[in-house]
Structures are given as C-alpha cells and as structure tokens.
Amino acid sequence: GAVVSQHPSWVICKSGTSVKIECRSLDFQATTMFWYRQFPKQSLMLMATSNEGSKATYEQGVEKDKFLINHASLTLSTLTVTSAHPEDSSFYICSASLGEWDNQPQHFGDGTRLSIL
C-alpha cells in the first residue's frame, strides 16, 4: 500500500518552456502532498506543502508564481514550472501523507529529472 506515482520521470526541454509534473496517490487519499527539489549530492529541499482544496504553502525563497501548485483532489497534485530556465534543472520529487498534523510517513513518488537546455 501507500503507492505514489509521479509523471513524467524525465523531461528535457528548451529554455522558456513550462513543464507540468503530476503526483498521484494510487491507493490512498492524501490529505497533504509535498514538493521537493534535490540537487546532486545535496539534501532534499522542501519547496511547498499542498493541502487538497486550498492554496499551497511555499517555503521561503520559493517563487509561487514560478512554481505553480494545484491540489485539486485527494489523489492528485501538480507542479508547473513556468518559463523554465537552465537553473531550474533539478530532481523534483513529490510525496504524499495521510495527514499533515500527524506522524504518518511521507511516501515518495519516483521523482522527475528536469533538464532545461
């Protein structure tokens, strides 16, 4: 149980393109979904926390107009990187949890490797 599907796995695109990444909880309803970014050999960096039906909470330094998050249902959250540039190239990972204010583990998707040319 607790499977999280993330799509696509790889994206290579030109600078200025907008890229949408989907995160789905397949066998449970995720009250809360998290979006992370990870650069090589560095720790996971939380970008934002999203709760179904409400606006995402962004971490300090993360541009909400550049990284659009939509959590339209209890099983789907999307991250759109708008007008992506080479510095946005990174490994983006989503995770889902049954709750935000409890100690349920976060279950991670397989990640999306984004390369902007």
Added chain:
Amino acid sequence: GQNIDQPTEMTATEGAIVQINCTYQTSGFNGLFWYQQHAGEAPTFLSYNVLDGLEEKGRFSSFLSRSKGYSYLLLKELQMKDSASYLCAPVDSNYQLIWGAGTKLIIKP
C-alpha cells in the same frame, strides 16, 4: 537553529553489521524518520521512532534517545543492494521533516 549531523560516507563489508549515527537539534520534536535513497531515486521509508528505545524491523533497526538528541540506524547481514544514502529526518514542532544530506553507505564484497 535546526541541525542534523550524520557522517557523510561509510564503508562496510557484505554480510557485516553497520551503525549509522545521527544527532539532531530541532525546534520541538515529534519523532524521527529514517529513509533510504538509492542514487538517482526518490527516498523510501524505513522507520519511525517517537519513543526512546530500539525498534526492530527485519535486518534494519532504529534507536532513539530523545534526551541526547540521538538516533542510529543499524543494518545487519549487509547486502550489496543496501548501498545507498540513509537519511535521518527529525520532525519539528510544526510537524515538518528536517532533512540532512544523509550518509552514503558503500558496501564492498
């Protein structure tokens, strides 16, 4: 501030036992997670401790001492597939996971 201290890298032999230590300082504490992350992949959940003591789960065990701000992950009967990074992630008072860079574990035959 919030801080996690783990060794950057460890090496062990197949079939042996290894202990990965983690010390942490957080604003409040609501438990601690251990995750495994293979290179180029997303993390996978290993264990969660909120009370002091040892939790055993197959070849992996996790220990917590809240008063010392200390945890360790114990891996027994090491296999080559255990080569990965191991992330210690304490949970702060806002129920946010605090992530460090993890410990890269290299298993040699």
